[in-house]
Amino acid sequence: MRRFAFTALLALALTVTAAFLLLPVLAIFLEVSPGRLLDQLGSEVALDAARVTLKTNAIALGLIVLFGTPSAYLLATRRFRGRALVVTLLELPLVLPPAVAGIGLLVAFGRQGLLGGTLDAAGVSVGFTQLAVVCAVTFVASPFYVRTAIAAFESVDETMFDAARTLGAGPARTFVRVALPLAGGGLSAGAAMAFARGLGEFGATIMFAGSLQGVTQTVSLAIYQEFDVNLDAALAISALLVLVSGAILLSVKVVSARAPSVWTSPPRFARSG
């Protein structure tokens, strides 16, 4: 095939792909005037949704980082039997359909669920509360953080840890003073991606938490509700989400570009993902 023709075909494929992916995003902004969009953003529905989303996602992200970081460090730095299995289990929510995740959460923590009785006795009801939203978001977003965190810790030259130990730092101090700073870039990128995924969560949330305005109705759920009632409102919230998601993606790129100032050696284990 002639060189020019081949390159032309490649360019054509790219153009079609880019156009297809870009059109829906552009349409959101072009369908309604900016003035009307801003107007709708001030509505009760939009503001409630924003509040619920921010609160639940902040808590979810906090939990993900709090539990995910030490987990990732253990998986990245120790070899043990069944390690591969554990990593696969932690990645499961990535491939699980969100609706399935929602049902799973319901039968695990809901009123009639596995732990339902225990939670009831403790006076805690999870299903269809804000706690449920936090659970749903945490469930679907954590693999995004944990996978990246494992890779981030793995990419740190293990001689750094050896050096710290010979300088008198025990395993805990080594983690805090050497591992965290050196993996910091990767950890931030992972947190950003998890946050972005959490913002967009719909399936698991609607099944486990329902869509109660001001309580469990997140931004995604609000779009779905407003969509056949007030398209403009739905568009306004969507536009906002596009901008926020775009900003997150951009910041991840910027941080990743700075991250390789760490000297690296081949990771101890095969990269998980």
Add this chain to the structure above:
Amino acid sequence: MAGLARPDAGRIRLGDDVWFDASRGVNRPPEERPVGYVFQDYALFPHLRVRANVAFGGNGRADDLLERFAIAHLARARPRDLSGGERQRVGLARALARDPDVLLLDEPLSALDAHTRSSVRLELREVLRELALPALLVTHDFEDAVVLADRIGVLLDGRLLQLGSAAELVDSPADPFVASLTGGNLLPGHARPVANGLTAVVLEAGGTVLSTEAGSGRVGVVVQPWEVTIARTATSDESALNHLPGVVASLFPVGNRVRVRVGPLTAEVTAASADRLELAPGEPVVASFKATAARLVPLRD
């Protein structure tokens, strides 16, 4: 030694202080062993500046050490902006910050380019002398070992082949590996005792060589290059008993000397002599050495 790897068996102690004892289940973690470790690539923390690196082990001696190693002007520099020699000094300073009882150096010169190696090597020798600290140095380069160490141990496949001064290793290698490591010629052959208390070795490469050492069976004859003389013709009117005729295969100048390869032997002569004898590849010559210079090491069959 540092506790970063766990041996299957054995004991590690410094004086009466036992750091590891397989039979009694003692295994002190690295952070509790009083060692200073300089890593092969120095392993400086990239996210900390030089001063913070040196101060990592604590103890408040950072500034003194920076002065001592003449790197105080680099205190606020980042490791990635330093030259190889500077990194080594930071690595050393950092390792000494905790006032260790033993210094461990892992191939301290291999991360340097050829140009800086010899000057840094001499600097390192001075530092080690001044510190008067027991130091264990790992290297693949025999020359480094000769310059830096008081005693040299040769390890092969986990076994200690020989432990001694550089002179002992060169003069009396205990093993063919040690002989080749020190740069000596190694000629395999078969030995048997002959008259006058000498040993004759029939070389696999051809010819027979006499040695004043005792030996039998399969042996390697070890001769140092500077003990081999080159002549145009063989003479029996001299004390050297071993004459191996051959053809000059190659000449390799090293400073004011020339390494001449004749058959299986490498001889080292002065450049002046090489010129005077008009040595060139292809020229027929005789390589000679004394029976007293021929060492014998046992070879595996």
